[in-house]
Each structure stands twice: as C-alpha cells, then as structure tokens.
Amino acid sequence: MAGRAEAAFEIPVEEVTALVRTASELALEWFRRPLLIENKAGGGDAALGLFDPVTAADRAVEDTLRAALLERFPRHQVYGEERGRTGAPDAAGVYRWVIDPIDGTRAFVTGQPLWGTLLGLQCGDEVLGGWLHQPTSGHTYVAAGDTAVLHEGHRTVPLATSGRTSPDQAVLLCTHPDMFVGAESEAFERVRRSVRMTRFGGDCLNYGFLATGYADLVIEAQLQPYDIIPLIPLVERAGGIITDRDGRRPLAGGWAIAAASPELHQAALELLNG
Amino acid sequence: MAGRAEAAFEIPVEEVTALVRTASELALEWFRRPLLIENKAGGGDAALGLFDPVTAADRAVEDTLRAALLERFPRHQVYGEERGRTGAPDAAGVYRWVIDPIDGTRAFVTGQPLWGTLLGLQCGDEVLGGWLHQPTSGHTYVAAGDTAVLHEGHRTVPLATSGRTSPDQAVLLCTHPDMFVGAESEAFERVRRSVRMTRFGGDCLNYGFLATGYADLVIEAQLQPYDIIPLIPLVERAGGIITDRDGRRPLAGGWAIAAASPELHQAALELLNG
Numbered sequence: 001m002a003g004r005a006e007a008a009f010e011i012p013v014e015e016v017t018a019l020v021r022t023a024s025e026l027a028l029e030w031f032r033r034p035l036l037i038e039n040k041a042g043g044g045d046a047a048l049g050l051f052d053p054v055t056a057a058d059r060a061v062e063d064t065l066r067a068a069l070l071e072r073f074p075r076h077q078v079y080g081e082e083r084g085r086t087g088a089p090d091a092a093g094v095y096r097w098v099i100d101p102i103d104g105t106r107a108f109v110t111g112q113p114l115w116g117t118l119l120g121l122q123c124g125d126e127v128l129g130g131w132l133h134q135p136t137s138g139h140t141y142v143a144a145g146d147t148a149v150l151h152e153g154h155r156t157v158p159l160a161t162s163g164r165t166s167p168d169q170a171v172l173l174c175t176h177p178d179m180f181v182g183a184e185s186e187a188f189e190r191v192r193r194s195v196r197m198t199r200f201g202g203d204c205l206n207y208g209f210l211a212t213g214y215a216d217l218v219i220e221a222q223l224q225p226y227d228i229i230p231l232i233p234l235v236e237r238a239g240g241i242i243t244d245r246d247g248r249r250p251l252a253g254g255w256a257i258a259a260a261s262p263e264l265h266q267a268a269l270e271l272l273n274g
Numbered sequence: 275m276a277g278r279a280e281a282a283f284e285i286p287v288e289e290v291t292a293l294v295r296t297a298s299e300l301a302l303e304w305f306r307r308p309l310l311i312e313n314k315a316g317g318g319d320a321a322l323g324l325f326d327p328v329t330a331a332d333r334a335v336e337d338t339l340r341a342a343l344l345e346r347f348p349r350h351q352v353y354g355e356e357r358g359r360t361g362a363p364d365a366a367g368v369y370r371w372v373i374d375p376i377d378g379t380r381a382f383v384t385g386q387p388l389w390g391t392l393l394g395l396q397c398g399d400e401v402l403g404g405w406l407h408q409p410t411s412g413h414t415y416v417a418a419g420d421t422a423v424l425h426e427g428h429r430t431v432p433l434a435t436s437g438r439t440s441p442d443q444a445v446l447l448c449t450h451p452d453m454f455v456g457a458e459s460e461a462f463e464r465v466r467r468s469v470r471m472t473r474f475g476g477d478c479l480n481y482g483f484l485a486t487g488y489a490d491l492v493i494e495a496q497l498q499p500y501d502i503i504p505l506i507p508l509v510e511r512a513g514g515i516i517t518d519r520d521g522r523r524p525l526a527g528g529w530a531i532a533a534a535s536p537e538l539h540q541a542a543l544e545l546l547n548g
Contacts, residue, residue: 032426032488106473110445111488113387113411114475137387137410152306171384176474177451199380200450201388201475214306214385 009095011121011129013145015072021140023065024117024133027102030057031136032111055108058082061101061117069097081226096122100226104175104203113137116204120230125251130233132208141208141234148237150212159238161260162213167194167267170216170260173206174198179221187272191219194271207231210258211238217268218258225253241265245272283369285395285403287419289346295414297339298391298407301376304331305410306385329382332356335375335391343371355500370396374500378449378477387411390478394504399525404507406482415482417507424486433512435534436487441468441541444490444534447480448472453495461546465493468545481505484532485512491542492532499527515539519546 062082069078070086073095077087080099087094097119102108104115113136121129121144129144140151141159148159164170172195180188192198195217202209204227209215211234228242228250235242235258242258244250247269257272259265336356343352344360347369351361354373361368371393376382378389387410395403395418403418414425415433422433438444446469454462466472469491476483478501483489485508502516502524509516509532516532518524521543531546533539 032486106471109488110447110473111483111486112473112476112479173384176472178472197380198450198452199384199386199475201473202386205386209385212306212385214383 011145013129013142013147016119016121016129016144017131017140017142017151019065019068019072020117020119020131020133021135023061023068023101025135026060026064027057027108027115027117028135029060030055031108055102055105057108058101058105062099065099065101065117065119069099073097079226081224093124095128098122098226098229100204100224100230103227104205107201107203112201114201114203114205116208118204118226118230120226120232122229122251125249127229127232127249127251130230132204132230132234134205134208139208141211143211143233143237148233150208157212159211159234160213161210161235161238161240162216163239163261164216165261165263165267167191167217167264167271168196170195170264171214172198172217172219173202173209173215174200174219175203175206176200184221188219190271190274191217191268194267204231207234207242207258210240210260211235213260216260216264218256219268219272221255223250223253223256225251228253228256231256231258243269245269285419287403287416287421290393290395290403290418291405291414291416291425293339293342293346294391294393294405294407295409297335297342297375299409300334300338301331301382301389301391302409303334304329305382329376329379331382332375332379336373339373339375339391339393347371353500355498367398369402372396372500372503374478374498374504377501378479381475381477386475388475388477388479390482392478392500392504394500394506396503396525399523401503401506401523401525404504406478406504406508408479408482413482415485415508417485417511422507422511424482431486433485433508434487435484435509435512435514436490437513437535438490439535439537439541441465441491441538441545442470444469444538445488446472446491446493447476447483447489448474448493449477449480450474458495462493464545464548465491465542468541478505481508481516481532484514484534485509487534490534490538492530493542493546495529497524497527497530499525502527502530505530505532517543519543 077096100118107114116134119131132141245255351370374392381388390408393405406415480492519529
C-alpha cells in the first residue's frame, strides 16, 4: 500500500520514535501534579465536548514535537490539536505529520495512566506511520516502515491482534458511552449486547490493547482526525481492520470501528447498521 | 474511632505494607502475558458478573498474602475473594484481614494498569486499616495507624480529597454503568447529569484518585465486601465520606457512594434517592 510513497521518502522510524518519546515525556511534569485546567469551550456544561480540559502539558508536548519535526522535515506539513495546520490543507502529494499531544485529557486530569501522545504520518489518503507513546508506563507502539511493534520497557513485542472472529467471544472497548447519542446509542448497544465483555475508558490505549491482542473491538464516535489518524497504522499493521461506519478509513474522524479480524469487523458493522 | 481497638493491637503499618507489595507484585508474572482465563460463573453470558475472569495471578497473590498474614498474626482471621474465610464469620472482637488479590480483573485481562491488590483490617464494625497497591505504577495507598499516604514512587503524598462541595464542579468516577439496573440506572443518571464530568473504568483506583484529589465522587454498586472494605479507610482518612445508599458504612458491599466532602456526599445521596 505504501510502496509509492516510501519510494519517495523513507521514514527514519527510530529517529521519529525518539522525537515522540522526548516530547511526550514533557507531559510528566504536569501529570498528577496540581494544575490549572482551562476550559477551551468556555462553559461548565457537563455534556461531552464542552468540558475540554487543556493543560500546559498539551502545549508543551505539541510545540516541542512540531518544532522537532519541522526542523527535521522542513518540506513537510504539521497538523496538531493545539496549534492547527501549517501549509495548505490537504495539498496533494504532501507529507503531513498529525499530532495529538495528549490524547485522553480526561484521563490525564483524573490521574489515570490511560493517555498518550499520538503522531501519524499522512500522505493523501495513505497513513504511512503511526506512533503512540504512554510515558508513565514507558510503552511505545510503532507502526511505520518495516516496524510494527510495542516497545514495552524491557521487551519488544510484534503487533498482532487476537484474530478473534466472533462477537460473542469479543472484548469491546470504548472511551465513553456519551460518544453516542440517540439512534447511535441504540446502534452501539446492539454491539454491546452481542459481545462477551465491554469496558469503558482507555482513550487511545484502547487501539493499542487491540493491536496487542488484549481486546477485540474498539468502537468510538465524535473523534477528531488527530485522535484517530495516528492509530490507523497500529491497527492495520497488527492485522486488524479500522473504518468509519460506512466502511471507509476514518481519515476525517467521526466514527471508528476497529476489529481484530475482517469477520469481526463485518459483524460489528452489520450490528451497528442493522 | 479506632482508639479502643488500637490499644489492643498496634498495626505494624510498614511491615504490612511490605507484605502487600510483595504479594501483589507476583501478579506481574501474568499481567500482559498470554494466560488462560477461567470463567468462575461457568457461562459465556455478557451480563456483568457472569464473565468473571479469574487467573492464576489472583490465587498466587491471595495465597501468598494469606500465608504471610496468618504466620505473622496467627490469632487473626483472614477473608479473601478466592479462598474464603478462616474462623467463624463475624466473630465479635476478632481482627479480620480482608483481601482482594486483584481488584479489577477485567482491567487486568485487557492489559490496562487499573487493577490493584487490596487489603483491609476489620474489627467488628470498624475498619482499622486499608492498603491498595498497583504494581505496574508502584503506587501504594496506605491508611492505617498514624499513616495516611500515597507512596508514588519517588515521593510520598498525604491523602487528602479535593474538598469540593458542589456537584456541578465534581468529577464522578464509576467502573461500569452496568453496575446499575432499572431504577438504579435512573438514580445514577440523576447524579451523572448533575456533575461536571463522568469517567467510567478505574476499579479500585477510583477511590485512590478520590483520596488524592483527582476526582470528587465515586459511585458504584454490586460490590462485594472485599471490594470495598479495604478502601473505606483511604477515603475516610483523606477527609472523604463513604457510605452505602442508606448512609451506612458499606461493610456488606453493595452500593458505595464516596465523596470528597460531607456536602457533596449529601448532595449525591439526595440525587440518588430523590
């Protein structure tokens, strides 16, 4: 899939991995420390999306990673959650680094170690690389070039889904049931009633748990592009399938249905859309 | 509250803390490793409580901790999730150690670091000590004797809730919405609609997040005594309040409503019972 693009640009995987880790670990200065939580949306409303804590940590990580990427790859674009885009949006044939400095800000502010720094490399409709680093555990998921592994401290394991095919054996993960509203909730509930176990929470790590065989399905909605683009290569290179509700790659955010096997993905889509 | 009992028995807090850590860390041999999951309840049903994964890790932790406690305190009783009780149930004036070897088995089997080993020391209606150790982070919450702290790796912080009093400023944690059924769900939803943010997941760590000011409310149901007894001292010694839905200490399990302040606890109870 990535052959054409890689011919033009070989990703220096280890170098980029080091940049992600260095930037991500800056967040530890603010994790489980007293901090001022800003409210981007301005209101105190409890509805999802209106309480959107943004911390100094977010900006420190993104600014550091942006600067490092633009210095190393001056012809590339960068698109980050906090600081937006450089260059023209979606210019053809352009490499774009997609940054979510802290995915899981709710986990972050409640002291839970289920947040991470995401980096993706996109070129048109292709996502050539994905990184997820969780600095409290030191776990780094990498799917780029010839690499598709989890660096888990003292050991490195290849990314591989469970391969499970049947919903009634599947473990389903989802960050929060409020991601779904109205008929969407009913659709999600159809899947939830069909699986063996559901667990909420997890944020970006859910896709890592899927890519290492600890869960079989992740279903989420209301995602931003930077929430999900970096995770696409992790799922795909592990042997999984990830699409939106219409069966397309979720490059624009919105829904993500990630599954350990094509059969399970198909079953989940049918339950959602049935 | 514990004056009478402590006159009769001074808890060797550091020694017990070391026993908890040593036993708990045995679980790491099975965490994020291929494992066989037994199904205690026998069925494959997706309903909460029927998929109850029990691993060799559970038994290794409990057996080690039981043996160490009974050797050190031969006149005391032990009550654990996996191996049941020693001695007569609820004999008056008897010290009983309450063990949950791995609270959060669902987190454990899905690779999430939100599980822990719980130990409580009960004497009649009093809970004289509580311990929670999470071995992947190395965090140990201790509330016993003169000690009420979180050992967080390189630093030790005193247990103290946020002190928040108003639901509309509160962060609510709960392991899973399926803990509530029917009218219970409606009661929980009344609280959920009143708070600033809700996050699911977390298991025993939720009470630790409350006791260190990262969350303000924890509301759960369908708890077993060993799920909650060890956590009572953590909440109380941090300045929080924890009761069942009737305002009593949740010594028998069931509901737990834990709050950062008496005012917030009262508001939560009124929302639940209104």
